[in-house]
Amino acid sequence: SWDVVSGYTGQISFGHGVFFAVGGYTSALLNLGYGLDPTLSIPVGVLLSAVAGVIIGVPALRLRGPYLSLVTLVAPLILTQIFIFRSDVFNGEQGLSGVDPLFGLRTFGSEYEFYYIALGLFTFVLLLLWVITRTDAGSVFTAIREDQDAVAAAGLNPAKFKIMAFVL
Secondary structure, three states, rough: HHHHHHHHHOOOOOHHHHHHHHHHHHHHHHHHOOOOOHHHHHHHHHHHHHHHHHHHHHOOOOOOOOOHHHHHHHHHHHHHHHHHHHHHOOOOHOOOOOOOOOHHHHOOOHHHHHHHHHHHHHHHHHHHHHHHHHHHHHHHHHHHHHHHHHHOOOOOOOOHHHHHHHOO
């Protein structure tokens, strides 16, 4: 995700930790509070992480240069303070623990099972991003990095593509 935002569109974002936190905490809170299985709570966390990308990206991506970096740097700092302030929900600086294991794997005979699950998910995301960056949208991402004004002059909306990259 950060490669698409920074590498392809040239936008420097320090706020990607927020998206990991939103996704992870959503999944954990749904599991701990409502007993939702991780195979169901993880997609909900991914969806809310994308929503957080839209919420932060829409106002922030209208800025250019160091201003975007500063705005996205503030988001994780605010979220950290919220986690500390609402330590009754988020367990403060200690984080959440006791979440059910993925796919019901209570104990691993070895770490190989977890490794292959993580490798499979990584490969899926890698292929998805590879396909997206090889489409016309990937060409627009690269064009935005090179000259955002030229993209706008060609009749394309750079803000729309930057937000799409941010949500990815």
